[in-house]
Amino acid sequence: MQYLLHxxxxxxxxxxxxxxxxxxxxxxxxxxxxxxxxxxVGAYAAALLSVHFGSPLIVxxxxxxxxxxxxxLLIGFPSLRIRDDYFVIAxxxxxxxxxxxxxxxxxxxxxxxxxxxxxRASLFGWEVSSQFEFxxxxxxxxxxxxxxxxxxxxxxxxxxxxAIREDEMFATAAGKNVAAFKISAFAFAGGLASIGxxxxxxxxxxxxxxxxxxxxSIFILSxxxxxxxxxxxxxxxxxVLLVSLPEALxxxxxxxxxxxxVRQILYGGLLLAFMLWRPRGLLGRFxxxxxxx
Amino acid sequence: MSTKxxxxxxxxxxxxxxxxxxxxxxxxxxxxEILGLVGPNGAGKTTLxxxxxxxxxxxxxxxxxxxxELVGLPPYLIALAGLxxxxxxxxxxxxxxxxxxVLLFCKSQPGERLRNVFFSNARLKAFETEIAEKAKDLLQxxxxxxxxxxxxxxxxxxxxxxxxxxxxxASDSDLLLLDEPIAGVAPVMIxxxxxxxxxxxxxEKSVILIxxxxxxxxxxxxxxxxxxxxxxxxxxxPSDIRSNSRVIDAYLR
Amino acid sequence: MAIVQILLNAVIAxxxxxxxxxxxxxxxxxxxxxxxxxxxxxxxxxxxxxxxKQIVGLSLPISVVFSLIGCGIVGLLMSRLLFLPLRRRxxxxxxxxxSSLGLYVILQNSISLIYGDHIKxxxxxxxxxxxxxxxxxxxxxxxxxxLGAAVLxxxxxxxxxxxxxxxxxxxxxxxxxxAKLVGVDSNLVVQLAFxxxxxxxxxxGILVALDIDMTPSMGMLMLMMGVVAVIIGGVRxxxxxxxxxxxxxxxxxxxxxLVSSQWQDAIAFAILVVFLLVRPRGFVxx
Ligand SMILES: Nc1ncnc2c1ncn2[C@@H]1O[C@H](COP(=O)(O)OP(=O)(O)OP(=O)(O)O)[C@@H](O)[C@H]1O
Ligand SMILES: [Mg+2]
Numbered sequence: 001m002q003y004l005l006h007x008x009x010x011x012x013x014x015x016x017x018x019x020x021x022x023x024x025x026x027x028x029x030x031x032x033x034x035x036x037x038x039x040x041v042g043a044y045a046a047a048l049l050s051v052h053f054g055s056p057l058i059v060x061x062x063x064x065x066x067x068x069x070x071x072x073l074l075i076g077f078p079s080l081r082i083r084d085d086y087f088v089i090a091x092x093x094x095x096x097x098x099x100x101x102x103x104x105x106x107x108x109x110x111x112x113x114x115x116x117x118x119x120r121a122s123l124f125g126w127e128v129s130s131q132f133e134f135x136x137x138x139x140x141x142x143x144x145x146x147x148x149x150x151x152x153x154x155x156x157x158x159x160x161x162x163a164i165r166e167d168e169m170f171a172t173a174a175g176k177n178v179a180a181f182k183i184s185a186f187a188f189a190g191g192l193a194s195i196g197x198x199x200x201x202x203x204x205x206x207x208x209x210x211x212x213x214x215x216x217s218i219f220i221l222s223x224x225x226x227x228x229x230x231x232x233x234x235x236x237x238x239x240v241l242l243v244s245l246p247e248a249l250x251x252x253x254x255x256x257x258x259x260x261x262v263r264q265i266l267y268g269g270l271l272l273a274f275m276l277w278r279p280r281g282l283l284g285r286f287x288x289x290x291x292x293x
Numbered sequence: 294m295s296t297k298x299x300x301x302x303x304x305x306x307x308x309x310x311x312x313x314x315x316x317x318x319x320x321x322x323x324x325x326e327i328l329g330l331v332g333p334n335g336a337g338k339t340t341l342x343x344x345x346x347x348x349x350x351x352x353x354x355x356x357x358x359x360x361x362e363l364v365g366l367p368p369y370l371i372a373l374a375g376l377x378x379x380x381x382x383x384x385x386x387x388x389x390x391x392x393x394x395v396l397l398f399c400k401s402q403p404g405e406r407l408r409n410v411f412f413s414n415a416r417l418k419a420f421e422t423e424i425a426e427k428a429k430d431l432l433q434x435x436x437x438x439x440x441x442x443x444x445x446x447x448x449x450x451x452x453x454x455x456x457x458x459x460x461x462x463a464s465d466s467d468l469l470l471l472d473e474p475i476a477g478v479a480p481v482m483i484x485x486x487x488x489x490x491x492x493x494x495x496x497e498k499s500v501i502l503i504x505x506x507x508x509x510x511x512x513x514x515x516x517x518x519x520x521x522x523x524x525x526x527x528x529x530x531p532s533d534i535r536s537n538s539r540v541i542d543a544y545l546r
Numbered sequence: 547m548a549i550v551q552i553l554l555n556a557v558i559a560x561x562x563x564x565x566x567x568x569x570x571x572x573x574x575x576x577x578x579x580x581x582x583x584x585x586x587x588x589x590x591x592x593x594x595x596x597x598x599k600q601i602v603g604l605s606l607p608i609s610v611v612f613s614l615i616g617c618g619i620v621g622l623l624m625s626r627l628l629f630l631p632l633r634r635r636x637x638x639x640x641x642x643x644x645s646s647l648g649l650y651v652i653l654q655n656s657i658s659l660i661y662g663d664h665i666k667x668x669x670x671x672x673x674x675x676x677x678x679x680x681x682x683x684x685x686x687x688x689x690x691x692x693l694g695a696a697v698l699x700x701x702x703x704x705x706x707x708x709x710x711x712x713x714x715x716x717x718x719x720x721x722x723x724x725a726k727l728v729g730v731d732s733n734l735v736v737q738l739a740f741x742x743x744x745x746x747x748x749x750x751g752i753l754v755a756l757d758i759d760m761t762p763s764m765g766m767l768m769l770m771m772g773v774v775a776v777i778i779g780g781v782r783x784x785x786x787x788x789x790x791x792x793x794x795x796x797x798x799x800x801x802x803x804l805v806s807s808q809w810q811d812a813i814a815f816a817i818l819v820v821f822l823l824v825r826p827r828g829f830v831x832x
């Protein structure tokens with residue numbers, strides 16, 4: 001039972017991460033390999049705030065989201081204002097930077113040692129103590145994230161994003177400031193992703209740099225692509241599949257040292273297979289056929 | 294109808310590598326005027342549109358729309374300044390419905406701001422209903438009423454071109470640049486498209502129309518510009534064009 | 547005297563960045579996508595050398611040659627088995643990029659599975675003193691790194707300029723349609739670029755393996771540095787890439803000297819952002 005709750009909580013966190021990335025990759029058509037950075041910003045913000053100040057969940061969420069959105073402006077502004085093919089490079093650079101900062105800014109982050117002893121989340125005086133209660137919080141926040149994505153995709157704002165994804169020139173001719181739309185979508189997605197980080201930090205009660213590598217970014221991206229970019233439920237299906245499938249490896253008794261690698265080889269292989277045979281993913285409507293060059 | 298000069302292009306040049314596509318093009322346009330732009334293939338007509346609408350930067354020259362200098366502005370600002378264009382190969386968002394394509398062109402929509410997505414209010418809702426009504430009317434008039442909610446990918450080629458013009462009209466721009474709006478379209482549809490273009494005159498809109506079909510040009514244009522190897526060879530009423538010796542040369546060459 | 551050592555360290559770092567960057571650029575020019583798995587090729591170079599030298603027990607020169615050949619084969623297989631079939635299906639550059647990401651994940655984790663995650667080293671236990679020059683010290687391997695990088699970049703440069711294969715490659719890079727018209731087999735050229743590019747990345751990996759240590763995940767950081775060098779120098783100019791690598795190496799090592807080594811990656815990112823802003827035509831535009 002505990003184990004099942006654990007998996008469900010992880011799925012909830014990854015639904016938040018992948019749905020937010022879907023806003024960028026699926027709706028605006030931009031591939032980002034920096035999503036683990038925003039995950040990290042959220043996790044470390046929550047860790048530091050609650051360890052040092054014992055701040056409540058709401059404060060952690062707000063601070064993390066603001067900080068993550070600011071970071072995404074740092075990438076989005078120089079790359080998206082100019083041309084698309086810079087975006088993936090800028091996000092890649094930022095991902096490498098984040099990992100390096102987490103490892104090296106020892107005074108703040110304690111480097112590779114990580115930050116242990118993160119207190120449980122507290123909400124208006126109520127401490128989220130049991131695993132089940134935490135699952136409720138995660139579920140509420142992941143539903144809220146999905147709702148945000150739904151509202152965006154049905155709004156005039158989302159209509160412009162979809163237009164940009166399909167044909168930037170057409171959107172421009174319609175008088176849309178394409179770069180501004182991409183930058184705002186990216187910043188919003190960064191803010192949303194940090195929610196996943198905050199939850200992760202409170203749940204595991206420990207953060208260290210190794211959870212926020214390029215590999216993690218690729219994993220979140222794979223969830224979106226395999227589930228189906230540009231559809232509301234694609235990332236949800238992707239998260240359920242990619243988080244729970246590797247757990248089967250544990251059930252068949254694979255050593256945990258090997259299991260981590262096999263799990264990643266599995267999703268890397270899935271990503272490849274989908275690119276070869278079904279680039280639009282399970283539920284996707286859109287398969288990155290637009291050529292950026 | 295005022296005949297005051299309201300849009301002007303002055304000495305615009307553009308070359309691609311060694312190819313001189315526009316070699317000092319100048320002309321003026323007044324409000325409510327429908328100008329035909331003709332010339333052999335490769336004359337530089339589409340390039341002229343790209344330069345005017347800001348998609349290509351000219352090597353030199355000035356372009357002025359009712360007091361605003363357009364050269365150097367990003368294309369989206371040019372569109373917002375009241376100049377809209379279609380593309381020779383029609384572009385549309387196939388995954389959006391017909392009416393969504395039209396709505397995309399409505400200007401200054403508060404709903405297109407991210408913060409309004411979550412903090413919507415009655416005024417915003419009213420605005421959206423209003424533009425949706427307008428878009429419906431427009432599509433009815435264009436004869437696309439029954440296709441309103443289908444994805445744009447389901448339209449025929451002629452309907453696509455009709456829709457691109459409907460999009461331009463929805464943008465409420467003062468100047469429309471239409472690149473071959475009837476090329477490749479079935480005859481029944483041609484009449485409807487030409488009618489929509491003619492109607493723009495009475496709405497005080499100006500149009501520049503690229504077209505190879507001379508009958509269509511004769512039908513809707515009050516004035517014609519003939520472009521050959523990047524320069525204006527002849528500028529006059531449609532009947533002048535047919536008798537101009539340089540035009541005949543250009544076509545016989 | 548510190549300044550000589552800093553410059554020396556900058557040149558050593560730069561030779562690695564230039565190798566990885568040049569290989570990346572070669573592949574990018576012909577295939578027009580961001581080849582993430584290039585990072586894994588680099589790592590493979592290091593681990594192949596480790597395998598031949600430490601496990602099989604071959605001599606150093608033989609191990610190096612075998613590893614270079616191995617990396618070339620890796621590049622050839624990547625292009626033949628994955629990227630060319632994808633291209634034939636008309637895959638966009640984003641699909642190719644995503645495939646390359648998937649491939650990277652598979653390769654890095656396979657290396658982890660086989661060799662383990664902990665640091666592996668080829669160096670002997672004894673500390674190499676290094677040869678003193680102008681008050682600085684440089685090891686033989688480091689001299690080999692600088693010379694090796696210089697020779698490989700020079701060979702590539704002349705190869706691209708003067709050989710038929712080089713001309714075909716440049717033709718495909720600048721205009722694939724035209725190249726096809728004049729009878730250039732673009733598939734062959736793509737494979738050639740993958741082989742040559744992978745050998746360059748592998749060479750960098752070998753040098754790192756001999757000079758420092760290796761871990762399965764070291765490739766991404768090196769790829770990032772190579773890409774920054776390419777952004778500075780422009781994808782079309784090998785000389786530019788070498789210059790970009792030197793600039794990056796110098797900035798990082800000066801930063802290490804002035805502030806602390808922990809900000810090396812931040813410096814690289816700052817340079818990246820600056821060049822994204824000042825080179826709006828950038829990457830592809832040259
Ligand atoms: N992006 C470009 N790069 C290089 N040359 C170009 C480019 N765009 C146009 N040209 C060249 O500029 C010239 C003018 O082309 P343009 O498309 O404006 O002609 P056009 O009058 O619209 O012809 P058509 O009637 O066939 O549409 C042609 O010689 C064309 O090859
Ligand atoms: Mg044309």
